Amino acid sequence: MTHFPVEKIRLDFPILEEKIRNKPLVYLDNAASCQKPNAVIDTISHVYRHDYANVHRGVHTLSVRSTDKFESAREKIRAFINADSTKEIIITKGTTESINLVAQTYGKANLKPGDEILITAMEHHSNIVPWQMLCEQTGAILKVAPINQQGELIVTEFEKLLGDKTRLVAVVHMSNALGTINPVKNIIDLAHSRSIPVLLDGAQAIPHMAVDVQALDCDFYAFSGHKLYGPSGVGILYGKRALLEAMPPYQGGGDMIRKVTFEETEYNSLPYKFEAGTPSIADVIGLGAAIDYLNDIGMDAIAAYEAELLDYATEKARQIKGLRIIGEAAEKGAILSFVLDRIHPHDIGTMLDSLGVAIRAGHHCAMPVMDFYEVPATARASFAMYNTQQEIDVLMNGIESLIEVFG
Numbered sequence: 437m438t439h440f441p442v443e444k445i446r447l448d449f450p451i452l453e454e455k456i457r458n459k460p461l462v463y464l465d466n467a468a469s470c471q472k473p474n475a476v477i478d479t480i481s482h483v484y485r486h487d488y489a490n491v492h493r494g495v496h497t498l499s500v501r502s503t504d505k506f507e508s509a510r511e512k513i514r515a516f517i518n519a520d521s522t523k524e525i526i527i528t529k530g531t532t533e534s535i536n537l538v539a540q541t542y543g544k545a546n547l548k549p550g551d552e553i554l555i556t557a558m559e560h561h562s563n564i565v566p567w568q569m570l571c572e573q574t575g576a577i578l579k580v581a582p583i584n585q586q587g588e589l590i591v592t593e594f595e596k597l598l599g600d601k602t603r604l605v606a607v608v609h610m611s612n613a614l615g616t617i618n619p620v621k622n623i624i625d626l627a628h629s630r631s632i633p634v635l636l637d638g639a640q641a642i643p644h645m646a647v648d649v650q651a652l653d654c655d656f657y658a659f660s661g662h663k664l665y666g667p668s669g670v671g672i673l674y675g676k677r678a679l680l681e682a683m684p685p686y687q688g689g690g691d692m693i694r695k696v697t698f699e700e701t702e703y704n705s706l707p708y709k710f711e712a713g714t715p716s717i718a719d720v721i722g723l724g725a726a727i728d729y730l731n732d733i734g735m736d737a738i739a740a741y742e743a744e745l746l747d748y749a750t751e752k753a754r755q756i757k758g759l760r761i762i763g764e765a766a767e768k769g770a771i772l773s774f775v776l777d778r779i780h781p782h783d784i785g786t787m788l789d790s791l792g793v794a795i796r797a798g799h800h801c802a803m804p805v806m807d808f809y810e811v812p813a814t815a816r817a818s819f820a821m822y823n824t825q826q827e828i829d830v831l832m833n834g835i836e837s838l839i840e841v842f843g
């Protein structure tokens with residue numbers, strides 16, 4: 437293994453000290469949500485103890501202080517994904533809200549009956565259902581590009597589905613059910629050569645790799661704070677400024693206006709036009725602290741370490757008879773989905789919990805992926821930068837003893 441300061445990093449995450457059923461916690465449910473370092477916990481606590489007031493509205497000291505910290509977090513987020521301007525960083529509740537925002541503003545304003553939205557067969561429900569709702573509202577049609585048995589997008593088929601009527605492409609950057617990392621630059625280039633904008637669902641990709649929205653040239657990028665070692669209840673929509681300027685607002689209310697009379701309302705400028713109501717102030721500042729923390733470690737170092745963890749886990753899993761890995765894309769992030777002969781994933785999850793190992797069992801909000809593989813559910817171990825090879829050994833030994841007893 438290359439040197440990565442995992443033991444030092446683990447000390448920054450107090451929850452990793454927890455005992456579960458008298459066993460050391462082995463937390464492998466990071467794709468659902470990951471744990472928080474002291475830097476984030478302490479920052480949020482500090483805000484409530486010393487800085488808290490509502491943002492953007494007050495002239496008093498605390499309001500100015502909260503606003504400064506809030507806007508400085510927005511700048512950290514901008515730099516983290518290399519957006520051109522903080523005007524392009526819209527604060528939302530999470531990936532789900534970010535995608536719904538695009539569907540209900542850009543989508544409603546630009547789609548008419550017969551127009552098409554193109555997604556892939558490996559999307560999370562939050563990158564399927566908002567488009568289905570939009571199709572119901574506008575008469576547009578949802579098209580789905582197929583995947584192969586390894587869990588990779590079939591790019592030639594994707595390209596065939598890009599047609600005269602395609603108005604938007606919405607693709608997951610990294611699949612939560614399979615771990616597949618999509619060839620998003622290629623996808624964007626293919627779509628842009630036909631002047632079709634592309635939204636990337638970055639919920640899973642963002643904690644695992646450096647993301648540069650200008651290098652990718654994506655039109656929208658959505659992600660959640662809670663999967664990026666930050667708090668839940670806050671997420672981001674990046675959008676290219678020209679697109680955001682042209683889009684109608686999402687929700688109406690305070691902060692998103694410049695002037696209101698009963699006859700007419702003038703909307704605020706970007707990014708506030710899309711930020712109606714009081715945001716989750718301390719959590720946004722906490723997300724800024726998570727980004728500082730990650731920058732200190734370095735996203736490339738994290739990606740390299742997690743790739744080694746995944747290789748190690750995959751190799752071990754391949755040696756277990758009766759274990760089938762679901763999702764074996766050549767380009768893959770730190771997720772291992774699997775099924776066992778004759779043992780239901782829910783039973784795997786429950787039995788591993790008795791060993792202190794937290795994994796997820798279910799359809800992972802990707803029911804069409806389960807249908808494709810003809811399984812009701814999978815067990816999923818998902819790794820973060822604080823996981824170790826020893827923890828993977830605990831998982832694999834647990835699976836082997838399970839097979840011995842029940843298989």
Ligand code: PMP
Pocket residue numbers: 467468529530531532533560562563608610611612637639640660801
């Ligand atoms: N897309 C993907 C690929 C995800 O993994 C998730 C979270 N499981 C989401 C979207 C939705 O994220 P959130 O629940 O934070 O809005």
